[in-house]
Amino acid sequence: MDENMDENIVTVRHLTHRFRLSRKHTLTAVDDVSFSIRRGEILGLVGESGCGKSTVARCMMNLYRPTGGEICFNGINTCDQRAFRANRKLLQTHRQLIFQDSTSSLNQRMQVADIIAEPMRIHHIRPPRGSYRQEAAFQLHYVGMDESFLDKYPSQMSGGQRQRVAIARALAMEPELLVADEPIASLDVSIQAQIVNLFKHLQQEHGFSILFIAHDLAMVEYLCDRIGVMYRGKLVELAPSRELAENPLHPYTRLLLSAIPTPDPIRERARPAVSFDEMTFPTQGTLRECTPGHWVLMP
Amino acid sequence: MENILEVKNLTVTLPSPEGTVEALRGVSLELHPGEVLAIVGESGCGKSMLCRSIMKLLPKSARIPQGQILADGADITNYSQKDMNRLRGKLFSMVFQDPMTALDLTRTVEQQIAEAVTVHSPRLSRQALHARVMELMTLVGIREPETRGKLYPYHFSGGMRQRVVMAIALAANPKILLADEPTTALDVTVQAQILDLLKEIQRKLHTATILVSHDLGVVARAADRVAIMYAGRIVEIGTAEEIYYDPRHPYTWGLMRSLPALARDGQLYTIPGMPPSLVNPPAGDAFACRNEYALAIDYREAPPMFRVSDTHYAATWLLDQRAPKVTPPIGGAAHG
Numbered sequence: 187m188d189e190n191m192d193e194n195i196v197t198v199r200h201l202t203h204r205f206r207l208s209r210k211h212t213l214t215a216v217d218d219v220s221f222s223i224r225r226g227e228i229l230g231l232v233g234e235s236g237c238g239k240s241t242v243a244r245c246m247m248n249l250y251r252p253t254g255g256e257i258c259f260n261g262i263n264t265c266d267q268r269a270f271r272a273n274r275k276l277l278q279t280h281r282q283l284i285f286q287d288s289t290s291s292l293n294q295r296m297q298v299a300d301i302i303a304e305p306m307r308i309h310h311i312r313p314p315r316g317s318y319r320q321e322a323a324f325q326l327h328y329v330g331m332d333e334s335f336l337d338k339y340p341s342q343m344s345g346g347q348r349q350r351v352a353i354a355r356a357l358a359m360e361p362e363l364l365v366a367d368e369p370i371a372s373l374d375v376s377i378q379a380q381i382v383n384l385f386k387h388l389q390q391e392h393g394f395s396i397l398f399i400a401h402d403l404a405m406v407e408y409l410c411d412r413i414g415v416m417y418r419g420k421l422v423e424l425a426p427s428r429e430l431a432e433n434p435l436h437p438y439t440r441l442l443l444s445a446i447p448t449p450d451p452i453r454e455r456a457r458p459a460v461s462f463d464e465m466t467f468p469t470q471g472t473l474r475e476c477t478p479g480h481w482v483l484m485p
Numbered sequence: 486m487e488n489i490l491e492v493k494n495l496t497v498t499l500p501s502p503e504g505t506v507e508a509l510r511g512v513s514l515e516l517h518p519g520e521v522l523a524i525v526g527e528s529g530c531g532k533s534m535l536c537r538s539i540m541k542l543l544p545k546s547a548r549i550p551q552g553q554i555l556a557d558g559a560d561i562t563n564y565s566q567k568d569m570n571r572l573r574g575k576l577f578s579m580v581f582q583d584p585m586t587a588l589d590l591t592r593t594v595e596q597q598i599a600e601a602v603t604v605h606s607p608r609l610s611r612q613a614l615h616a617r618v619m620e621l622m623t624l625v626g627i628r629e630p631e632t633r634g635k636l637y638p639y640h641f642s643g644g645m646r647q648r649v650v651m652a653i654a655l656a657a658n659p660k661i662l663l664a665d666e667p668t669t670a671l672d673v674t675v676q677a678q679i680l681d682l683l684k685e686i687q688r689k690l691h692t693a694t695i696l697v698s699h700d701l702g703v704v705a706r707a708a709d710r711v712a713i714m715y716a717g718r719i720v721e722i723g724t725a726e727e728i729y730y731d732p733r734h735p736y737t738w739g740l741m742r743s744l745p746a747l748a749r750d751g752q753l754y755t756i757p758g759m760p761p762s763l764v765n766p767p768a769g770d771a772f773a774c775r776n777e778y779a780l781a782i783d784y785r786e787a788p789p790m791f792r793v794s795d796t797h798y799a800a801t802w803l804l805d806q807r808a809p810k811v812t813p814p815i816g817g818a819a820h821g
Contacts, residue, residue: 234672235643344759345528374527374699379743380755401672404702408745408753445674447702448746451725454705459677 194222195363195395196246201255203241215241217419218255220473223363228389228396230410230427232403232442238419239399243367246397247283259363279309282356286368288348292340292355299336302326302355309359325354329384346377350384357388365397370405382409404446407431412479415439420469425480435482438467488555489693490516490539490577490661495552497531497538504764508534510717511552516661521687521694523704523725525740526714527760532697535714536663539695540579541569557660574605577661578654583670584646588638594649595634598622601656621652624689626682644675648682655686662686662694668703680707702744705729710796713737716761716771723797732815733791733799735778741815754814770802778803778811 203216216238223229231239245252248264256265263269264277285291292301302325303318313321323333329350340348349369356364366385370378382405389396400406406413406427413430415423415438423436434440441460448454471485497509509531516522524532537543539554541564554562556576561569581587589597598618602609609617622630625648638646647667654662664683668676684707687694698704704711704725711728713721713736721734732738742754758775761767767774773783780802782788791804803811 234674346759375701376527376699376740376743376756379745379753382745383753383755403673404745442674445677446746447673447676447700447706449702449705449729449741449744451705451708451729457677457706459681460674 193224195225195260196223196397197258198222198242198246199256199258201242201245201257202253203238203245203250204253214419216245216252217469219416219419219421220255221414221421221424223395223397225395226389226393227412228385228398228410230406230413231397231399231416232401232406232413233416234401237416239416240367242416243283243365243397243399247281247365248277249283275309279305279311279359280362282359282361282364284349284352284356284364284366284369286371288345288352288372289340291352292348294340297337297339298322298326298343298351301340301351302358305355305359311359321358322354325358326351328357328388329354330380344377345373346380349373349377349381353381353384353388357392360392361394363395363397365399367399368401369398370400371402378405385409402446403442415442417467418469420483421473422467422469422483423481424473425482429477429480433480435476435480436467441465487518488515489518489557490695491553491555492535492539493553493555495535495538495554496550497534497543497552498548498550499544500546501764503762506763507717507766508547508763509538509552510763510766512714512717512719514712514719514722516693516695518660518693519687519691520709521684521696521707523696523698523708523711524714525698525701525704525711527699529760529763530714531717531763532714533665534717536579536665536695536697540573540577540663541566542579574601574657574659576659577663578657578659579663579665580647580650580654580667582666584643584650585638585670587650588646590638593635593637594622594641597638598634598649598652598656601653605657617656621655622649624655624686625649625652626678627652642675643671644679647671647675647679651682651686655690655692658690659692662692663697664694665697666699667696669698669700676703677706683707700744701729701740702746713740716766717763718771718800720772720801721797721799723793723799727794727797731793731797732813733793733797733804734801735776735803736772737799738813738815739775770800780808 199220201216201219205213205215207213233239244250246257252265256263262273299319299322302322306313315321315324323336326335331350370381386409398410410427412426414421417438423439434443468485471483473481474484475481492512492514495509495512499506499508512535526532553560595618598621599614602614602617619630622634627633627648668679683694686692696707708725710724712719715736721737739756745753756775761771769785770783770787773779782802788800788802790798790800792798802808
């Protein structure tokens with residue numbers, strides 16, 4: 187894909203990750219996946235649970251060391267230990283991660299003000315707005331919460347509010363890349379809409395890039411500029427959102443699109459349920475560009 | 486029609502450090518035999534609390550200051566745990582949200598289903614027990630039950646695990662099945678299958694089902710009737726067609742508009758603000774402060790249930806004769 191350094195913030199080439207289950211068995215969670223994230227774009231990654239989308243995110247954030255392939259962030263190969271050590275501070279501040287479960291990703295014994303300021307303390311960043319507390323208040327405002335939450339503990343807040351705090355903590359570092367691993371999966375539909383709109387708004391204001399991972403294709407289609415579909419460790423299709431929704435080429439993408447529930451009882455009852463367990467789709471081949479910007483796995 | 490379950494003006498309170506939480510504030514509903522009633526609302530609106538009060542799985546400190554629960558003609562409001570144990574499983578049973586924690590990881594699937602069968606019919610011979618377990622596994626759509634029964638829950642995917650949980654719930658042929666967010670922990674691709682299974686079971690066994698969910702999109706597939714809950718009250722109830730094609734309550738409009746499938750002109754609608762705390766619920770309509778269509782009376786007096794049709798009721802002052810005419814932002818022919 188495009189080699190242009192200025193256009194792509196992250197380039198993933200032939201990423202492979204295997205987990206060793208026992209001496210004899212290995213599980214290939216991610217199998218030869220290549221894609222890039224452009225500057226200022228929201229890239230969605232969708233697929234069923236177990237398809238390897240979280241593993242991609244974790245490899246990108248250096249939480250796993252990939253078995254093969256390389257990931258370049260702003261021209262730095264993050265899989266290379268030496269390059270990683272040399273640029274550790276840059277990599278750890280410019281890339282931020284948001285997890286699915288805000289209950290376990292926020293420290294239960296810390297107050298919101300400390301949670302948001304902690305990354306700045308760790309990296310010895312002087313708060314641009316005077317004190318750490320003021321900085322925390324500013325970031326909270328940004329995600330649509332007021333100062334009254336500064337002294338609260340995570341247990342005193344709802345799921346949506348906790349997820350906002352997690353986002354505020356990530357934003358405090360003014361990242362260039364935000365990796366959000368199923369940030370809305372554990373939230374109510376009405377709160378999901380709030381968080382998705384928040385992502386959209388923040389992206390427009392800051393202009394950073396987001397890798398947005400979810401299993402709900404409907405929300406991803408609404409939020410993202412481009413969508414990648416993963417199936418059994420392979421990236422099977424990558425296309426702009428509208429193109430993917432209107433003209434899905436891979437059979438798995440078509441099935442995934444047909445599985446989106448619609449709030450329409452008559453149409454919904456008529457829609458056949460597809461059993462995904464028994465179906466297998468071709469995972470062999472290489473990703474090829476069919477129409478400009480629309481990549482499909484083809485044998 | 487005879488009601489299999491009737492909840493009349495049920496109020497449930499729980500003590501908390503901040504004060505008494507009014508978890509349910511006068512909920513009334515009926516469940517007809519063999520129907521699927523969906524209860525939809527945001528978290529904290531009391532939908533799980535309602536299921537738990539019906540099953541009497543409330544925390545010890547919970548109080549029921551008023552209201553009645555009639556199950557199969559008997560008033561079970563003041564039943565003791567001992568009395569309830571006779572009803573649980575036989576009259577009603579429950580499917581929980583997370584199939585991971587609902588099963589015992591150290592025992593095979595077959596043993597766990599067999600346990601549920603034995604509790605209700607202890608005198609079953611070994612062969613009959615085995616036959617019954619196989620029958621249940623086939624009923625919930627697990628193929629090759631003989632081999633799969635020997636496996637452990639961790640061998641199963643989320644959807645399959647939820648099927649096992651349902652087999653356990655159906656062990657004693659309950660008349661009422663309470664499913665508390667049965668598909669929330671599952672992939673979109675599996676959700677439809679589980680909902681179809683619920684529907685199929687309901688057809689085969691004539692079980693009445695209460696399906697709790699926060700997602701109107703998911704519920705559309707299985708529900709015969711839909712009740713929308715907000716802040717411990719039912720704010721709108723009607724048949725699925727009435728709720729989806731002709732919603733009347735502003736909260737229902739909000740829930741519908743926050744679904745991406747119905748996002749118009751590229752902007753997803755969000756209901757502003759948060760649900761109110763139920764420690765000291767506001768006077769008047771609890772939804773008023775988040776409601777762009779709120780009238781002055783909403784802040785003073787809670788609206789009664791207005792009748793739209795024989796099956797469709799909504800608690801909003803907009804349906805009063807004196808209220809100004811409002812064009813709903815959703816519903817009608819647009820997606821009918």
